[in-house]
Amino acid sequence: MKDKFDFAGYATKNDLLCSDGRIICKDAFKDNDGGKVPLVWQHVHDDPMNVIGHAVLENRDDGVYAYGYFNDTDNARQAKALVEHGDITSLSIYANRLKQEGHNVTHGVIREVSLVYAGANPGATIDMLGFSHSDGTFEESDEAVIYTGEEISLMHMDNDTLEHDDDADDADDSGEETIQDVFDTMTDKQKKVLFFLVGQALEDNDQSDEATHSEDDDMKKNVFDNNDDAQVLTHAEMDEIFASAKQMGSLRDAVLEHGITDIDVLFPEAKLVTPTPELIAREQEWVSKVWAGTHKSRFARIKSTAANLTRDEARARGYIKGKKKVEEQFALLYRKTTPQTIYKLQKLDRDDILDITDFDVVAWLKGEMRMMLNEEIARAILIGDGRVAGTDDKIDEAHVRPIYQDEDMYTIHKTVDLSQATDTTERSNAIIDAALRARKDYRGSGAPKFYASPDTITDLLLAKDKMGRRLYNTIGELANALRVTEIVEVPVFEGVVRTDEDEAKHDLLGLIVNLSDYTVGADRGGEVSMFDDFDLNYNKYEYLLETRCSGALTKPYSAIALEVDHDSSNDSESDEGTGN
Numbered sequence: 001m002k003d004k005f006d007f008a009g010y011a012t013k014n015d016l017l018c019s020d021g022r023i024i025c026k027d028a029f030k031d032n033d034g035g036k037v038p039l040v041w042q043h044v045h046d047d048p049m050n051v052i053g054h055a056v057l058e059n060r061d062d063g064v065y066a067y068g069y070f071n072d073t074d075n076a077r078q079a080k081a082l083v084e085h086g087d088i089t090s091l092s093i094y095a096n097r098l099k100q101e102g103h104n105v106t107h108g109v110i111r112e113v114s115l116v117y118a119g120a121n122p123g124a125t126i127d128m129l130g131f132s133h134s135d136g137t138f139e140e141s142d143e144a145v146i147y148t149g150e151e152i153s154l155m156h157m158d159n160d161t162l163e164h165d166d167d168a169d170d171a172d173d174s175g176e177e178t179i180q181d182v183f184d185t186m187t188d189k190q191k192k193v194l195f196f197l198v199g200q201a202l203e204d205n206d207q208s209d210e211a212t213h214s215e216d217d218d219m220k221k222n223v224f225d226n227n228d229d230a231q232v233l234t235h236a237e238m239d240e241i242f243a244s245a246k247q248m249g250s251l252r253d254a255v256l257e258h259g260i261t262d263i264d265v266l267f268p269e270a271k272l273v274t275p276t277p278e279l280i281a282r283e284q285e286w287v288s289k290v291w292a293g294t295h296k297s298r299f300a301r302i303k304s305t306a307a308n309l310t311r312d313e314a315r316a317r318g319y320i321k322g323k324k325k326v327e328e329q330f331a332l333l334y335r336k337t338t339p340q341t342i343y344k345l346q347k348l349d350r351d352d353i354l355d356i357t358d359f360d361v362v363a364w365l366k367g368e369m370r371m372m373l374n375e376e377i378a379r380a381i382l383i384g385d386g387r388v389a390g391t392d393d394k395i396d397e398a399h400v401r402p403i404y405q406d407e408d409m410y411t412i413h414k415t416v417d418l419s420q421a422t423d424t425t426e427r428s429n430a431i432i433d434a435a436l437r438a439r440k441d442y443r444g445s446g447a448p449k450f451y452a453s454p455d456t457i458t459d460l461l462l463a464k465d466k467m468g469r470r471l472y473n474t475i476g477e478l479a480n481a482l483r484v485t486e487i488v489e490v491p492v493f494e495g496v497v498r499t500d501e502d503e504a505k506h507d508l509l510g511l512i513v514n515l516s517d518y519t520v521g522a523d524r525g526g527e528v529s530m531f532d533d534f535d536l537n538y539n540k541y542e543y544l545l546e547t548r549c550s551g552a553l554t555k556p557y558s559a560i561a562l563e564v565d566h567d568s569s570n571d572s573e574s575d576e577g578t579g580n
Contacts, residue, residue, distance in 0.1 A: 005067040007083055011055070011093045011113050013063035024105045026061065029095065031109060033059035038112045039068055041079060043094055052076035055113040066091060066113050079115055092116040276359045279368060282375070282491045286451070289488055290378040293449070293515030294551070300339035300523040304554040307333070333409065333556065339526065340399035342377060343546035344369045350539050362541075366530065369545045373528065381518060381551055382451060382511060383496050401552040403511055403518065403559045405498060410553040412560045413500075414438040416509060428463035428471075431456070431509060434562055435482050444514045444558035450484040452510030453493035484512060497566060505566035517558035522549040 014026045039053035053070040070076040082088040092114045099107040319325060346365055353361060379385060380395045384402035387394040403411055416434040421427040435450075442448070460478055463471040472478040479487050496508040526548035533542045553559060 006053070006070045006080060007068045009066060009091050011057065011064045011066040011091050011110070023103055027059065028105050028108055029057070029064050029110050030059045032057045032064065037110055039070070040112045040114045041075065042116055043092065043114045049073065049075055052079045052115075057110060064093070064110065068113070083115065088115050088117070090116050272358065276364045279371070281371065283489070284371065284375065286488050286490045287375050287378045290381055290515060291374060294381065295516050295519045297519050297521035298524065300521045300526055300548060300550050302337040302519055302521045302550050302552055302554065303335070304552070305334050306556050335552070337401060337550045337552040338399060339521065339523070339548050339550040340396050341546055341548045342373070342395060343544060344373045346543045347540050348543070350541060353541065366543060366545070369543065370528070373545055373547070377549070379492050381520070382490065383493065383508065399550050403513055403553060404496065404508055404561050406553055406559070409556050410558060412438055412441050412557055413506070414560055414562050415506065416562055416564045418564055424459055425463045428460045431460060431562060432481055435512060435560065438560045438562070439483060441557055442512070442560055443556060444517050445555065446514050446516070447485045448512045448514040449486045449488055450479065450482050450510055450512050451488045451490050451493070453508070454489050454491060455494065456509045457487060457489055498563065506563040507566050509562040509564060511559060511561055513559035517553055517555040518551065519554050520549055520551045522547060
């Protein structure tokens with residue numbers, strides 16, 4: 001028996017069914033045996049003035065017994081008077097660090113004991129008063145002051161906190177579904193989300209003084225819990241909402257009635273399905289093939305020379321005795337290509353870098369920069385960057401010479417006649433015929449590849465014989481028909497137009513080229529490099545990825561550009577719709 005306690009009673013009792021289906025087992029709070037915890041009014045944790053004393057706990061076979069001692073504050077004296085007069089007769093506990101096996105709570109730590117208006121545990125009652133009389137004598141009472149007959153009420157904080165508090169509705173005698181029945185239909189995760197979010201909504205909307213619990217007894221920070229994120233929600237608020245739901249026939253309507261204007265907040269948070277944001281980009285396989293296929297030079301200034309031996313003057317001659325021998329004549333071709341700096345610049349605010357914790361945003365950004373730089377240079381090599389001449393950001397075609405826009409001495413521009421093509425098969429046959437006929441002038445190295453737009457490749461594959469059977473069942477069969485080693489799909493070829501010296505426009509169908517005849521040059525130090533810098537004035541990190549390089553075909557007649565007159569191409573598309 002503790003000396004000179006102000007009151008005593010069971011803070012909680014074992015083996016009682018909680019309103020959410022949990023049962024507190026024997027010795028669940030045995031670690032609190034002999035311990036001292038704060039005595040609080042109505043579990044209100046946001047004001048130290050609500051700490052009205054302390055309670056010494058005693059673990060017993062049938063529950064946890066508490067001896068209460070009031071302090072000398074005004075609030076404590078008022079609470080003491082209420083208990084002495086019999087106005088307040090119920091106890092409640094706040095506990096966390098719970099462990100559970102099925103529905104059974106097997107371990108926890110009581111953080112405080114509260115005096116409450118209405119007890120929720122049949123045994124959580126004040127059963128002894130020990131107030132000292134003015135003559136110094138001490139009186140004990142062995143009879144229970146109150147026995148509520150109600151079930152224990154639980155509240156969960158995060159994953160491991162409960163609170164016994166307030167009243168829960170009894171099952172009515174009419175056989176109607178009780179709050180317990182409704183609550184039991186929810187999963188554990190749904191219960192936790194519902195506890196938290198309904199309490200948050202109630203905090204945002206002022207509650208009436210007529211509520212059966214304290215106005216401040218909602219989502220509050222617990223000053224006795226070491227977890228900064230811990231919050232408290234008493235079960236009476238939940239019971240009130242479920243009671244309304246039973247009357248209205250709709251949980252949604254009941255929640256809205258109690259101040260939640262957006263039921264969607266009860267849904268779980270969306271989760272990322274990928275570790276980093278998906279990049280919406282063009283297919284990149286062609287880029288790697290362009291980079292892998294080109295010839296690399298250690299010098300940024302590329303010079304190529306060639307002798308034209310195709311003219312009759314370059315032919316060997318027969319000698320006739322007495323006649324003068326004529327020297328051979330041929331033209332020398334010469335071209336020099338100088339480098340240009342090509343770069344990609346990105347900036348990130350330092351605050352954003354620190355705040356984005358789901359993934360390494362800097363590494364992700366640098367990967368994006370390298371991918372786009374590679375694509376831009378590959379595009380410039382094949383067709384040019386497409387920007388208008390004279391713009392500040394243009395990759396100058398005199399420094400990285402696009403194969404499609406190159407001079408006739410290096411790229412054979414073969415016009416495909418589609419004027420007689422009435423369907424996809426005739427269009428396909430015309431393209432293949434033109435490619436094969438252009439090969440007689442081709443002087444490139446080895447076997448070339450065919451780089452084409454998706455639409456061009458589709459047209460070629462859709463060709464059929466008179467019986468309606470596909471002429472080319474695979475990409476490999478089509479490559480053999482074109483006399484190329486591989487067909488590479490290049491999305492950026494769509495809509496590319498060339499204007500020749502006579503101001504006539506042509507639409508690109510595809511390029512036939514062995515990229516080993518295309519040289520990309522970069523001096524030592526001019527290779528692709530990443531630079532980081534920090535701007536103190538604007539608190540920004542700057543990331544610069546750049547290279548200084550040149551590029552050009554170095555062998556005459558080493559590429560074939562298949563194209564169609566712009567006007568006839570438009571006419572063909574209007575006749576065929578999609579062209580298929």
